[in-house]
Amino acid sequence: xxxxxxxxxxxxxxxxxxxxxxxxxxxxxxxxxxxxxxxxxxxxxxxxxxxxxxxxxxxxxxxxxxxxxxxxxxxxxxxxxxxxxxxxxxxxxxxxxxxxxxxxxxxxxxxxxxxxxxxxxxxxxxxxxxxxxxxxxxxxxxxxxxxxxxxxxxxxxxxxxxxxxxxxxxxxxxxxxxxxxxxxxxxxxxxxxxxxxxxxxxxxxxxxxxxxxxxxxxxxxxxxxxxxxxxxxxxxxxxxxxxxxxxxxxxxxxxxxxxxxxxxxxxxxxxxxxxxxxxxxxxxxxxxxxxxxxxxxxxxxxxxxxxxxxxxxxxxxxxxxxxxxxxxxxxxxxxxxxxxxxxxxxxxxxxxxxxxxxxxxxxxxxxxxxxxxxxxxxxxxxxxxxxxxxxxxxxxxxxxxxxxxxxxxxxxxxxxxxxxxxxxxxxxxxxxxxxxxxxxxxxxxxxxxxxxxxxxxxxxxxxxxxxxxxxxxxxxxxxxxxxxxxxxxxxxxxxxxxxxxxxxxxxxxxxxxxxxxxxxxxxxxxxxxxxxxxxxxxxxxxxxxxxxxxxxxxxxxxxxxxxxxxxxxxxxxxxxxxxxxxxxxxxxxxxxxxx
Numbered sequence: 016x017x018x019x020x021x022x023x024x025x026x027x028x029x030x031x032x033x034x035x036x037x038x039x040x041x042x043x044x045x046x047x048x049x050x051x052x053x054x055x056x057x058x059x060x061x062x063x064x065x066x067x068x069x070x071x072x073x074x075x076x077x078x079x080x081x082x083x084x085x086x087x088x089x090x091x092x093x094x095x096x097x098x099x100x101x102x103x104x105x106x107x108x109x110x111x112x113x114x115x116x117x118x119x120x121x122x123x124x125x126x127x128x129x130x131x132x133x134x135x136x137x138x139x140x141x142x143x144x145x146x147x148x149x150x151x152x153x154x155x156x157x158x159x160x161x162x163x164x165x166x167x168x169x170x171x172x173x174x175x176x177x178x179x180x181x182x183x184x185x186x187x188x189x190x191x192x193x194x195x196x197x198x199x200x201x202x203x204x205x206x207x208x209x210x211x212x213x214x215x216x217x218x219x220x221x222x223x224x225x226x227x228x229x230x231x232x233x234x235x236x237x238x239x240x241x242x243x244x245x246x247x248x249x250x251x252x253x254x255x256x257x258x259x260x261x262x263x264x265x266x267x268x269x270x271x272x273x274x275x276x277x278x279x280x281x282x283x284x285x286x287x288x289x290x291x292x293x294x295x296x297x298x299x300x301x302x303x304x305x306x307x308x309x310x311x312x313x314x315x316x317x318x319x320x321x322x323x324x325x326x327x328x329x330x331x332x333x334x335x336x337x338x339x340x341x342x343x344x345x346x347x348x349x350x351x352x353x354x355x356x357x358x359x360x361x362x363x364x365x366x367x368x369x370x371x372x373x374x375x376x377x378x379x380x381x382x383x384x385x386x387x388x389x390x391x392x393x394x395x396x397x398x399x400x401x402x403x404x405x406x407x408x409x410x411x412x413x414x415x416x417x418x419x420x421x422x423x424x425x426x427x428x429x430x431x432x433x434x435x436x437x438x439x440x441x442x443x444x445x446x447x448x449x450x451x452x453x454x455x456x457x458x459x460x461x462x463x464x465x466x467x468x469x470x471x472x473x474x475x476x477x478x479x480x481x482x483x484x485x486x487x488x489x490x491x492x493x494x495x496x497x498x499x500x501x502x503x504x505x506x507x508x509x510x511x512x513x514x515x516x517x518x519x520x521x522x523x524x525x526x527x528x529x530x531x532x533x534x535x536x537x538x539x540x541x542x543x544x545x546x547x548x549x550x551x552x553x554x555x556x557x558x559x560x561x562x563x564x565x566x567x568x569x570x571x572x573x574x575x576x577x578x579x580x581x582x583x584x585x586x587x588x589x590x591x592x593x594x595x596x597x598x599x600x601x602x603x604x605x606x607x608x609x610x
Contacts, residue, residue: 061088062099066107069099070114080117082140104138106131116144124151126160130167137171153179158187162196169204185213185291192225198232202240205229210247215292219252222290223261230266241266242276249287250280288365294343294596295322298537298544301334315597318562318576319540324602332361332370336389337593338396345595346373348389348398356380358387360396360417368601374422381413388446390453392466398424399446401455412446412455412471414464430455430462430471445495449488449508456483456495477504477513487536487543494543494565500534503565503572517570519547519563537592545572546592 061077063070077084086092087100102110109131116122122144124132129148136144152164156179165180167173184191185208191197200208208214209222216222226244230237250258258281267273300314311331315324332349335358339345345363347370357377361370381387381400388399396417412430417423444457453464454474461476477483477495480502486495493506496518503516535546543565560578565571 061097063110064099064101065105065110068107068111070110072114076117080141083138105135109135113139113141113144116141122147124148126151126155133171149173149176152176156180156183158183158190161187162191162194162200166200166204181208181211182213184208185211186215188214188216188225188292189221192221192228197225198229200229202237202244206244206247209244212288212291214290216290217292219249219290219293220257222248223257227264227266238266238270241270242272245273245276246280248280249290250277251287252289252293288343289598289601291596294598295320296540296594296596297322297324298539298546298592298594299337299345300546300592301331301337315602316578317539318544318578321576323578324599326368326602328369330370332372334361335387338389338391339593339595340391340394343596345593346389346391346396348387350380358398360389365598365601374419376422376424378415378417378424385413386444386446390446390448392448392451392453394419395466397427397453397466399453401444401446412462412464416466427466428464428469428471430464444483445486447486447488447493449493450491452508454486454493454508456486456493458483475511475513477506479513479515480504484533485536485545487538489538489541489543494536496534496536496545498533500545500547516565517572519572535592537594539594543567544575546578 061072061074063072074084074088078088079085109128112123112128112132113135124147129151133145133148133152136148152168152173153176156164156176161180161183164176165184168176168180188208205226209225214222226241226248230241230244253261258277261267262274262277267277295317297315297317300316301312311329312325312327313331315326316322332347333351335348335350337345337347343365345365347361347363348358349361349370349372350358356379358380359377360373362373363369364371378398382402385400385402388397388401390397390399396419398415398417400413402411402413414427414429415424416427418425444455446453446455448454451466453466455462455464457476458478458481459476461474462471463474464471480495480497482498483495484498486493491508493508494503494516495506496503501518503518505514505516506512507514534548537544537546545563545565547561547563549561562575562578563572564575566573
């Protein structure tokens with residue numbers, strides 16, 4: 016005999032104790048019984064007719080499942096009294112699937128029917144069916160389907176589907192914009208697509224060519240849209256010859272006002288961002304020695320592509336750490352040469368290849384024995400200082416937050432220390448963000464800071480790495496390693512779980528030479544890399560810098576390249592190497608060499 020699983024609720028009424036029991040097996044069996052009645056054709060009291068096909072049903076069941084049917088059968092509408100109700104706007108096969116769901120709770124979704132199934136569910140107000148169809152569309156966006164799904168999602172305001180479709184269109188713009196489906200876009204849909212920074216195009220002329228194809232597909236109906244489309248083309252990224260060619264194009268000459276629009280756009284759009292496909296992802300190295308010895312230069316590198324560009328700056332500020340936002344904006348903690356006690360925020364201007372101060376406020380530096388970090392979470396910047404050794408009374412981690420609206424720094428909750436650390440551990444540990452949180456990691460401790468609650472909580476530490484010095488985030492995971500690159504670990508932030516990975520098998524061969532230039536993890540082109548400074552030969556002043564990439568499938572580190580010999584130190588002495596995308600022509604302004 017099957018045993019039902021009961022839920023119990025108690026109600027107290029003075030001297031009487033009342034218990035309420037819920038039979039979950041009855042609830043499941045009730046739906047099965049209703050399905051059996053439908054299969055056996057019993058007690059049906061209404062017939063729904065769709066495209067000539069008849070579906071005998073139960074008014075009570077339909078009204079319970081769908082607000083649409085409830086309104087139909089409980090109002091003064093004529094359908095409430097009719098034995099047969101003809102439904103318009105439904106596909107008979109799709110409606111049969113809807114009824115199957117109503118009577119069984121099971122939904123079958125195929126890609127060829129997902130759109131009409133969503134439309135039917137939207138009309139009948141079946142939330143589960145709508146949500147399931149929306150998720151199915153979002154998970155099956157491909158080059159061949161992205162435009163069709165994008166137009167459908169635009170009509171029904173399916174934001175998650177639109178987002179996935181736009182990402183696919185951006186990645187495959189060259190192929191997608193050449194298709195017949197592209198020419199069926201509305202003018203608003205066209206301008207939304209071509210206005211995005213994320214377009215994977217090498218040259219802006221490709222965007223203009225796509226616009227020409229769209230207009231010429233229905234020239235008489237679309238030519239008058241041209242003046243409203245032209246501002247979305249980034250003329251500042253075109254050569255003067257390309258701009259002249261566009262001005263001479265028959266479409267521009269035929270539509271009055273287009274040429275004037277182009278001239279105005281050229282004047283006003285000098286700072287429009289390059290498209291994603293025009294940029295190269297690179298990591299930055301900045302010389303960070305004492306102010307009297309450091310060089311005013313920045314190295315931009317992509318070992319995979321063999322790129323190494325050095326730019327020299329007369330007025331490069333003294334930088335202590337850098338953060339790169341999801342919008343590819345680069346910010347830095349900086350201090351003035353004449354004031355070593357205050358730090359402020361600076362921002363890198365890509366177009367002019369210069370650093371510019373953000374606002375006018377500054378904040379007092381944390382004590383000199385602290386390690387300093389600049390962390391960005393959801394557009395908010397945090398200045399963080401760590402004192403692993405706890406050599407003074409005070410906080411293990413100090414936090415200040417920058418308010419861009421008020422141009423002010425404010426104190427946040429500090430992480431107080433709970434024990435004394437060994438002297439040899441005093442400079443180990445690192446800070447980084449992952450998702451909406453900030454993590455402070457040492458071998459023996461890990462704490463997570465929640466900016467929304469302004470509080471710290473203890474989490475599981477790695478334990479197996481005695482001298483954590485660098486870490487990097489990849490999605491919801493954190494990779495970290497030690498000073499000698501012998502131990503590497505992976506932390507899953509969602510599961511609060513550490514996993515040991517391979518370190519470099521021959522650390523003696525690296526002979527890491529300098530305590531102040533530690534191995535540095537960074538994420539480049541969606542792969543975990545590490546920059547390792549090491550000795551060459553017997554002389555301490557002979558150094559080289561190796562870059563390794565982690566092969567996750569094989570759990571091994573592979574040597575990728577030896578960086579060109581030059582006199583630089585890793586930014587932040589063990590912090591994450593900042594990685595951003597750069598439009599290489601902008602770097603020409605101050606370029607020293609390109610290899």
